[in-house]
Amino acid sequence: MPKGKSGGGGGGAKGGKGKGGASADADGGAKGKGKGGGSATVKVRHILCEKHAKCMEAMEKLQAGQKFNEVAAQYSEDKARQGGDLGWMTRGSMVGPFQEAAFALQPSTTANPSYTNPPVKTKFGYHIIMIEGKK
Numbered sequence: 001m002p003k004g005k006s007g008g009g010g011g012g013a014k015g016g017k018g019k020g021g022a023s024a025d026a027d028g029g030a031k032g033k034g035k036g037g038g039s040a041t042v043k044v045r046h047i048l049c050e051k052h053a054k055c056m057e058a059m060e061k062l063q064a065g066q067k068f069n070e071v072a073a074q075y076s077e078d079k080a081r082q083g084g085d086l087g088w089m090t091r092g093s094m095v096g097p098f099q100e101a102a103f104a105l106q107p108s109t110t111a112n113p114s115y116t117n118p119p120v121k122t123k124f125g126y127h128i129i130m131i132e133g134k135k
Contacts, residue, residue: 039103039134039135040090040091040135041088041089041090041091041134041135042088042089042102042103042105042131042133042134043087043088043089043107043131043132043133043134044085044086044087044088044089044094044102044129044130044131044132045068045069045072045083045084045085045086045110045113045129045130045131045132046072046076046084046086046098046127046128046129046130047068047071047072047075047076047084047127047128048076048077048078048124048125048126048127049075049076049077049119049125049126050077050125050126051125051126052119052126054075055075055119055125055126055127055128056119057075058071058072058074058075058076058128059117059119059128061074061075062113062115062128067110067111067113068083068084068110068111068113068115068130069083069084069085069110070083071084071128072084077125078124083110084130088133088135089102091103095122095123095124096122097120097121097122098120098122098127098129101116101120101127101129102129102131103134105129105130105131106131107131107132107133107134108130108131108132109132110130110132113130114130115128115129115130116128116129116130
């Protein structure tokens with residue numbers, strides 16, 4: 001039992017939620033399961049770059065109107081080179097900052113993407129994230 005009670009202090013440090021304080025932890029949990037209309041999975045695409053400068057180059061291409069999947073194929077440094085498609089991902093399967101950003105986005109298309117700006121920093125590097133669907 002004491003573990004559960006002390007988990008509040010440890011919860012802020014895990015998953016990058018510490019920045020938002022205690023209310024962000026409570027909010028994040030409520031959105032995941034308590035809210036009837038909340039989505040549990042998102043169809044995610046991203047562009048991952050180790051260096052911030054390279055990620056900003058990719059961002060410039062997107063802002064100039066290039067399709068998200070084309071920019072991902074050119075700039076992303078992981079399996080997302082196949083157009084950035086990570087497929088359907090469930091809440092809890094992504095690192096904290098990435099997950100928060102993904103679930104905050106509205107679905108869009110690769111031709112007219114709605115993406116994270118500025119890029120999201122995780123232990124893997126810098127991500128430009130977009131989602132194509134929620135369910």
